[in-house]
Amino acid sequence: MELEEEFQEAKKWVEKSFDLNVNGEASLFEVNIRYIGGLLATYYLTGEEVFKTKALELGEKLLPAFNTPTGIPRGVINLGSGMSWSWGWASAGSSILAEFGTLHLEFLHLSELSGNPVFAEKVTNIRRVLNRMEKPQGLYPNFLSPVTGNWVQHHVSIGGLGDSFYEYLIKSWLMSDRKDSEAKKMYDDALEAIEKHLVKKSAGGLTYIAEWRGGILDHKMGHLACFSGGMIALGAEHAGAERRQRHMDLAAEITNTCHESYARSDTKLGPEAFRFDAGSEAMATRLSERYYILRPEVVESYMYLWRLTHEPKYRQWGWEVVKALEKHCRVEAGFSGIRDVYTTNPAHDNMQQSFFLAETLKYLYLLFSEDDVLSLDDWVFNTEAHPLPVNHTDSNTVQQ
Ligand code: DMJ
Numbered sequence: 001m002e003l004e005e006e007f008q009e010a011k012k013w014v015e016k017s018f019d020l021n022v023n024g025e026a027s028l029f030e031v032n033i034r035y036i037g038g039l040l041a042t043y044y045l046t047g048e049e050v051f052k053t054k055a056l057e058l059g060e061k062l063l064p065a066f067n068t069p070t071g072i073p074r075g076v077i078n079l080g081s082g083m084s085w086s087w088g089w090a091s092a093g094s095s096i097l098a099e100f101g102t103l104h105l106e107f108l109h110l111s112e113l114s115g116n117p118v119f120a121e122k123v124t125n126i127r128r129v130l131n132r133m134e135k136p137q138g139l140y141p142n143f144l145s146p147v148t149g150n151w152v153q154h155h156v157s158i159g160g161l162g163d164s165f166y167e168y169l170i171k172s173w174l175m176s177d178r179k180d181s182e183a184k185k186m187y188d189d190a191l192e193a194i195e196k197h198l199v200k201k202s203a204g205g206l207t208y209i210a211e212w213r214g215g216i217l218d219h220k221m222g223h224l225a226c227f228s229g230g231m232i233a234l235g236a237e238h239a240g241a242e243r244r245q246r247h248m249d250l251a252a253e254i255t256n257t258c259h260e261s262y263a264r265s266d267t268k269l270g271p272e273a274f275r276f277d278a279g280s281e282a283m284a285t286r287l288s289e290r291y292y293i294l295r296p297e298v299v300e301s302y303m304y305l306w307r308l309t310h311e312p313k314y315r316q317w318g319w320e321v322v323k324a325l326e327k328h329c330r331v332e333a334g335f336s337g338i339r340d341v342y343t344t345n346p347a348h349d350n351m352q353q354s355f356f357l358a359e360t361l362k363y364l365y366l367l368f369s370e371d372d373v374l375s376l377d378d379w380v381f382n383t384e385a386h387p388l389p390v391n392h393t394d395s396n397t398v399q400q
Helices: 004-017 028-046 047-066 104-114 118-132 163-175 179-198 221-238 241-263 296-307 313-329 356-367
Strands: 151-153 199-201 208-209 211-213 216-218 220-222 273-275 379-381 387-389
Touching: 004 047, 004 179, 028 047, 028 104, 028 356, 047 104, 047 118, 104 118, 104 163, 104 387, 118 179, 163 179, 163 221, 163 379, 179 199, 179 211, 179 221, 179 241, 208 241, 220 221, 220 241, 221 241, 221 296, 241 313, 296 313, 296 356, 313 356
Parallel strands: none
Antiparallel strands: 199 208, 211 216, 220 273, 379 387
8 A cells, every 4th residue: 555654663563562461351263363463464565574473483472371171272361371261251161163263273383384284274273173063053152171171151153242253264275276175064064054054034034134032033143243155255256056056146145235234324334233132233232232333344245246257336335434434424533433323423432453454444445446356256254354465386385
C-alpha cells in the first residue's frame, strides 16, 4: 500500500519495544492469530529477519500451554512465567475448539522457518485427538477438556467458539498446495454434518446456519458466523463436481443473508447477532445484540465471493459498507464501534479494535484490487487476514 514511513516506524517498534516477557494474562489464540500471524506475514512480504526472529521467539513462549495430559493447549498463558490455565468462563476447565483449532497454519510455518518440528508436532497431535473422538451426528462441540479429552458441553456453532477451526481445515489443505488430504477430509465431513443439521431456510427464504445446543436448534447467526460464506466459496472452488455448485450456491445464499442483516438496519451496518424466530428475519431481537464493533466477517465474504465469481453486487455491497463506516464510525482519532445499528445517530463505543485495520480495511482494499494483489492461488489468509504463502514446492516443508 506504499505506506513506507509507517512500515519503518512499526519495524523500529518491533525491534526495540516489543516486549515478549509480559507478566499477565494473554490468550494463546489471540497471540497466535494477531501477533505470530502478523509477524510471519510481514516476514514473508518483506524478507526482513527481525519479524521471523520475533515470531519464533513468541512461538517458543506459547509451548508451555501444551503441557496437558492430552496435549490440547489451555487457553490462557503468562508469557513471562510460562504458567497456563483455562478461561474462567469456559465450563469445567475446558479448552475452546476455535482456539486450539486455530493454530495449524502459523505453527507449520514456525516449524518450517526454524527447522524445529516441535510446533508441527503440537498441531498434528491436536488433529489426532480430534480424529479419535466420537462426534455427535458428525458435529464438533465447542468445549473440550484438555485433561480427559472429552467434550464438555454439546454446543455447536459455526460462529463464535467454533468458527476458525473449520476455516483452518480448508486453509491447511490449500496452504499445503492441496496435499494435506487429512485436513480436506475433516473439512468435507464437518461441512456435510453442518449442511445436514444446521443449515436452515427462513419463511422469507433466507438461508442461515443455526447453532445447536444439546440437540436443540437456536435460530440465531452471529456476525462472526458470516465469515462462512467466504470459507464455503473457497472450499467449493476445489470440491468435486457434485458438491461444487451446491456449495457455491450455499456460500452465495449465506452471504446474501449477511448482507440482509446490514441492509435491514438504519446504519447499513450489521448487528452482533441476528435471529430467525418470533417473526424476526436477519435482525437482532435483543438489545444486547444490536452493536457493531467494526467486525470484518461480512466484507471478508464479499471479498472471497467477488474474487471467485466477479459478480458486481459484491463490490456494490462492499461500497455500501465503506459509506456506512464513513458516516457512522469515523471519529476524530480513527474509527469507532457503535452501540446500536438500528438508530440513525448511534453512540460510539470509543474503541477501534485491531481487527479493523488487520481485516476489515484489508478485505475492503482487496475487494477493490485486481485479483493478482495477494492472489488466492499463492496466499492463504490466516483468521486475522495476515497472508501466509502457499507451499508450492515439496522440498522445504514440514507436512504431516
Ligand atoms: C478476528 O479476531 C478473527 O477473525 C477471529 O477468528 C474471530 N473474529 C475476529 C474479528 O471479528
